[in-house]
Amino acid sequence: MRKLENYHLLVMLILLVAVGQMAQTIYVPTIADMAESLSVRAGSVQRVMAAYLITYGMSQLLYGPLSDRIGRKPVIMAGMMIFMLGAVGVLLADSLTLLVVASAVQGMGTGVAGVMARTMPRDLYAGNSLRYANSLLNMGILVSPLLAPIIGSILASWFGWRACYAFLLLLCAGVAFSMYRWLPETRPQNSEPRAMFSGFRPLLADGTFSRYLVMLVGALAGIAVFEASCGVLMGGVLGLSGITVSILFILPIPAAFFGAWYAGRADKSFHMLMWHSVISCLLAGLLMWIPGWLGIMNIWTLIVPASLFFFGAGMLFPLATTGAMEPFPYLAGAAGALVGGLQNVGSGLIAWLSALLPQSGQFSLGLLMFAMAMLILLCWWPLSNRLQHQGHTV
Structure with missing residues (x-):
């Protein structure tokens, strides 16, 4: 493996993105249990993923320009707080409507990971090093969709489907603490202030x-x-x-x-x-x-x-x-x-x-x-x- 500077930051970024990736698939083995618990059709639970993906994609259009203006780290911390708020909402949801809304809040939070997965490697690398960093990042990201359904199935069999979201809440809290404690600001120092979305x-x-x-x-x-x-x-x-x-x-x-x-x-x-x-x-x-x-x-x-x-x-x-x-x-x-x-x-x-x-x-x-x-x-x-x-x- 080639030596790459700031490798530890790349690992932290992989963990950040993994939170969002796992939130998309961790509950898939428990959809039937979720539907039974909420007294709805199993097919209607698909709205949970739809709501998550819509806000996940749209929120990135805000996080990116905001990170250029105020920096990467404060935007990441804000996104993680929003995700944890959504996870708490899922744990308290007693209807499909509230579950969908809480999932949308989660997607709104982890949208920051989707942006940073592309922004921070550019802050840290250039040329072949950037290509290699993006390659490692994508390899790391692809592991979480394989692990998430397995983890979700085990947790649900032991504690019920809400345990999947309790796990995501704890994982996000751990990643957020690590980011707060060890992540430096990577935005280029001589970036000129710009109007939002300009x-x-x-x-x-x-x-x-x-x-x-x-x-x-x-x-x-x-x-x-x-x-x-x-x-x-x-x-x-x-x-x-x-x-x-x-x-x-x-x-x-x-x-x-x-x-x-x-x-x-x-x-x-x-x-x-x-x-x-x-x-x-x-x-x-x-x-x-x-x-x-x-x-x-x-x-x-x-x-x-x-x-x-x-x-x-x-x-x-x-x-x-x-x-x-x-x-x-x-x-x-x-x-x-x-x-x-x-x-x-x-x-x-x-x-x-x-x-x-x-x-x-x-x-x-x-x-x-x-x-x-x-x-x-x-x-x-x-x-x-x-x-x-x-x-x-x-």
């Missing part, structure tokens, strides 16, 4: 930033479409058991982990790695779509293309984030807000579109994943040509 305009007007942003939206949307369709296709159409669906659901995640590791390789150029990522996503989209045309669907026609797409997206997240963030050291907060917030909003809209399409086979899933891969390709092609002309491909 940094969005030059970023969105920059063609390179916008293309990387759209690529990131396409990658996350492709993953979100698969995750949204997975339960319906495997459980409802193929008739697999809930346990089998849960196991198959997490199988592509290690591919994303490996993709994030591959993106950090020092012996490969940024240009070459980006092409590997784009081609992987494009091939995955085709492999998911072609069986849909032929009316074929089984475990292999779903998992193999999904794993390949996850691998490509796992590479794309650190690479495209680096490409988007590196040119803007003094707008890192605003850039991180746009990258994080719009990724979640865009992928949510594509997942919503997926729900409107037929779900009797994998044709619609393949169509959307291939469309996202083509979007990625169309954004990367002009950037690739520009990098070649500038001599930045080595």
Whole structure:
């Protein structure tokens, strides 16, 4: 492993993001228990995740510019306090409505982690070190969605579903204390004060930033479409058991982990790695779509293309984030807000579109994943040509 300065800060950042990642999936094994406890349909509990993701994405558009103006550390502490307030709300909620509201408050709090995951590495690193740091960060982040359902299942079997949120409250309190005690302020010292949201305009007007942003939206949307369709296709159409669906659901995640590791390789150029990522996503989209045309669907026609797409997206997240963030050291907060917030909003809209399409086979899933891969390709092609002309491909 290459030596990286400020490694301990990167570990703290991984723990910060892990709080938000685990809050999305820790309760998944207990949805039936939650529905029974609150006297509602199991399907209606999905509103908990929807409320969380909406506020998680939208709040990042506020945290980023605010961190450019007043600093990273006070914004992080504020976000953690909001999350803990939401966790207490969940523990006290006696109806689905209150649970949804409390979950929305949690998402509003952990939105700060989504921004800082992209902002602070830019504060600390540049060049190949930034690419390597983003690779390690994404590898660390991908571990928490694998652990969270297991932890949630164990806690719920011992103490009930609310224990999942008690665990999140304690975890957040521990991370918040660590941040307060040991995290230095990483905002560049010579940053000039700016009006709130003023940094969005030059970023969105920059063609390179916008293309990387759209690529990131396409990658996350492709993953979100698969995750949204997975339960319906495997459980409802193929008739697999809930346990089998849960196991198959997490199988592509290690591919994303490996993709994030591959993106950090020092012996490969940024240009070459980006092409590997784009081609992987494009091939995955085709492999998911072609069986849909032929009316074929089984475990292999779903998992193999999904794993390949996850691998490509796992590479794309650190690479495209680096490409988007590196040119803007003094707008890192605003850039991180746009990258994080719009990724979640865009992928949510594509997942919503997926729900409107037929779900009797994998044709619609393949169509959307291939469309996202083509979007990625169309954004990367002009950037690739520009990098070649500038001599930045080595």
